[in-house]
Amino acid sequence: MQKDHVYAEPLAHIQDFRFDDAVADVFPDMIQRSVPGYQTIIQTIGKLTARYQQDNSHYYDLGCSLGAASLAMRRHISAANSKVIAVDNSQAMIERCQRHLLAFRSDVPVEAVLGDIRQTPIEQAAVVVINFTLQFLPPEDRDALIQRIYKGLKPGGILILSEKFKTDDNITNDLLIDLYHDFKRANGYSELEISQKRTALENVMRPDTLATHATRLQQAGFSAHNLWFQCFNFCSMFAIKDA
Structure with a gap:
């Protein structure tokens, strides 16, 4: 696993963050050191998949990056006639995702697709x-x-949504950000790396509040939804379509 040094040197011009070859090469290290609870989230995606799997169904990983969630789902699927569909708009990520999927044998097929998740058909989805x-x-x-996902889920199907979030309360928001930056420092990132990456993400990653997520899920039709994981300003939620 290559070490993440993408923002280790001073940059004269900080470009908007992109999931390019440089990021893809170090992504496993980057995600482990940048997202609190990432392994817990991936492991729980597998467990939730085992619980909500259905025969004759699709399992979608939208924004799959290197395929960690796809692999977690595939390991826990025993239902008949199942297929995992992994989608990402980064050529660098999809190429590496395909290699990762080939490294692990399974009876459950996984299709890694280069594409825009906003245009991906969601059909017969269990997860x-x-x-x-x-x-x-x-x-x-x-x-x-989210509305298209709701329509594409089978009755009893589940959406698992993980996000960085913000709060409307500036005091709380600043505290969560400070705690998160302490987490990154503890994982070996320098002040320069933290600052430059934050600048790179400013225009491309715009988090919602938890209230916004809840409203969006309700308006899409999900009557059952909840937050199951939170660490600092990172979280994961589930939303279940009525059976």
Whole structure:
């Protein structure tokens, strides 16, 4: 696993963050050191998949990056006629995702697709995962995606949504950010790395509040939804379609 040094040197011009080759090469290290509770989230995605799997169904990983959630789902699927569909708009991520999927044998097929999750058909879905991806979409496109997922889920299907979030209370928001930056420092990131990456993300990652997420899920049709994980300003939620 290559060490993340993407922002270790001073940059004269900090470009908007992109999931390019440089990021893809160090992504496993970057995500482990940057997202609190990431392994717990991935492991729980597998457990939730085992619980909500259905025969003759699709399992979607929207914004799959290197395929960690896809692999977690595949390991826990025993239902007949199942297929995992992993989608990402980064060529660098999809190429590496395909290699990772080939490294592990399974009877459950996984299709890794280069594409825009806003245009991906959601059909006969038992489980849909959006793991730290919705926050990178334009805010005006988020409602429509969640509504399409709801329509594409089978009765009793589940959406697992993980996100960085913000709060309306500036004092609370600043405290959560400070605690998160302490987490990154403890994981070996320098002040320069923290500052430069934050600048790179400012225009491309726009988190919602938890209240906004809850309203969006309700308006899409999910009557059962809840927060199951939170550490600092990172969280994961589930939403279940009525059976």
